[in-house]
Amino acid sequence: MKTFEEKWTAWVDGQLSGRELAEFEASLPDKAGSEAEKQSARKLRQLLRNELSLRTLTNEEFFSHQLRERIAQESGEARRTSAGRGSETSTWWTIPRLLWTGTVSIAVFVICTVLVMHEKNPSEESQYLTQILNARVDPVVSPNATVSMFEVKQDRVTVLWTEGLQSLPADYAAK
Amino acid sequence: MGGVSAYLIPVVALILSATPGLKGAETVWSGLVIAENVAEPQPIPAELTRIEGSLKKFFGYNQFQVIGQSQKTLKTGQEDWLATSKFFGLHVDARGESEANYVLNLKLYKEKELLLETDAKLSKRSPLVIKGPQVGSGQLLLVLVVQ
Numbered sequence: 001m002k003t004f005e006e007k008w009t010a011w012v013d014g015q016l017s018g019r020e021l022a023e024f025e026a027s028l029p030d031k032a033g034s035e036a037e038k039q040s041a042r043k044l045r046q047l048l049r050n051e052l053s054l055r056t057l058t059n060e061e062f063f064s065h066q067l068r069e070r071i072a073q074e075s076g077e078a079r080r081t082s083a084g085r086g087s088e089t090s091t092w093w094t095i096p097r098l099l100w101t102g103t104v105s106i107a108v109f110v111i112c113t114v115l116v117m118h119e120k121n122p123s124e125e126s127q128y129l130t131q132i133l134n135a136r137v138d139p140v141v142s143p144n145a146t147v148s149m150f151e152v153k154q155d156r157v158t159v160l161w162t163e164g165l166q167s168l169p170a171d172y173a174a175k
Numbered sequence: 176m177g178g179v180s181a182y183l184i185p186v187v188a189l190i191l192s193a194t195p196g197l198k199g200a201e202t203v204w205s206g207l208v209i210a211e212n213v214a215e216p217q218p219i220p221a222e223l224t225r226i227e228g229s230l231k232k233f234f235g236y237n238q239f240q241v242i243g244q245s246q247k248t249l250k251t252g253q254e255d256w257l258a259t260s261k262f263f264g265l266h267v268d269a270r271g272e273s274e275a276n277y278v279l280n281l282k283l284y285k286e287k288e289l290l291l292e293t294d295a296k297l298s299k300r301s302p303l304v305i306k307g308p309q310v311g312s313g314q315l316l317l318v319l320v321v322q
Contacts, residue, residue, distance in 0.1 A: 128275055130301040130319075135293035142290070151301075155229040160293055160305040168285070170311025173209045174261040175242045 012038045130158035142166050200250045201299055202322045203277070205258040205267055207243035210236035211313035222320060226302050234306070234314060246322075252277055262286055263307075265317055275299070283307060283317060297321060 002010075007024050010016050016024055028034045129151050137145040145164040152159070204222050210230065216238035219227045223239055230239055243260030245267075252272030258265040264284040271278045276296040283291040283305070290308065297303055299321035307315030 128298050128300045130276065130298045130303045131296040132303075133278075133294040133296065135291065137291055138289055141288060147291075147293075152229065152233075155226070155232075156301045157226055157229045157233075158295075158301055158303050159233060160295075160303070162291065162306050162308075165290065165308035167309040168262075168311075168315075170313075172262045172285070172310045172315075173242060173313060 012041050129153065129156060132158060132160050135160055135162075137162065137165065200248050202246055202248045203267070203269075203297070204318075204320045204322050205245045205247070205256070205265055206241050206318045206320075207258055207260045207263050207265060208316040208318055209240050209242050209310060209313045210234050210316050211238050211240070211311075212236050213238045222322075223318065226304070226318070226320070229302075230304065230316070233304070234316070236314065239316070249277060263315065267319070277321075279319070281305070281317070281319075 004027075007016065007020075011021070011024055025031060131151075132149040135147040135149065137147060139145075142165045145162060148161045148163075150159055150161065151157075206220075206222060208223070212235075217240060219230075219239050220241045222241070222244070223230065227239075231237065243258050243263060243265070245256050245258035245265075247254055247256040247267070249269055249272070252269050255266065255268040258267070262285060264286075266282040266284065268280040268282075269277050270280055273296070276298040279295050279297050281291075281293050281295065282289060285308075291305070293305070295303055297319055302321075303317075303319040305317040307317055309315075
């Protein structure tokens with residue numbers, strides 16, 4: 001025993017016939033309104049069938065689609081590969097660059113150290129000049145003798161200068 | 176490997192060149208020199224070449240002749256030696272060394288008579304010249320050079 005809704009659906013779909021169709025249409029209170037509603041439902045069904053169903057691709061379209069997907073896939077892989085290689089080779093800290101950096105750093109350090117030490121201790125220059133600590137002349141032999149000392153930094157020569165030593169004859173110049 | 180050497184050699188050379196005071200055994204030349212003004216001066220001895228300009232400028236002579244000399248290689252810095260001529264003797268007594276120089280005691284003798292005594296720190300970069308007594312028309316000079 002079908003319910004009214006089942007019979008209504010079957011009627012809209014055109015699946016009732018014969019005696020069953022006649023009895024159902026006789027039971028409709030507003031047959032004209034029901035017919036309009038039936039037509040409206042059919043139009044809606046047709047519209048949905050046209051708009052929502054997947055369009056079947058032709059062979060050419062399917063092949064073209066497959067080809068485009070393949071190309072897009074291979075292009076993506078190529079980009080990823082080149083990006084990966086780039087990240088391996090574009091790193092700045094290669095061994096030669098590390099060596100150069102180390103060399104330059106050491107050179108800068110040594111130069112700065114030398115400059116700082118040179119400016120900080122200007123008196124150290126005298127360390128490389130000969131220094132006379134003291135000098136004595138025998139007062140008995142040369143009572144009027146004096147000594148003085150000076151450094152000539154330009155020539156890096158240190159001189160002990162004596163005056164008043166006893167003069168000697170030329171014979172003393174013998175070898 | 177060659178590339179590494181190319182980097183290391185300049186670095187090591189740079190460090191060594193910037194490190195002062197590294198020294199091994201050094202030779203000290205000690206000389207008794209007569210400085211004179213003559214019409215035809217003899218060439219200056221090789222040991223005095225590096226200070227020829229200074230000698231001429233300071234003392235005003237045009238000839239420098241070595242009348243006595245000694246070369247001593249210092250290994251411990253405690254050696255002593257004698258440079259002599261016929262009448263003069265220069266006794267040098269090394270009494271230690273520091274980073275850049277030797278501490279020396281110098282005594283100038285005329286025969287057995289002590290004329291002059293001095294203590295000095297002799298730098299290998301800086302010669303020492305001592306003006307001695309007048310001898311005839313010239314001047315006795317004592318020169319010490321680290322070679």
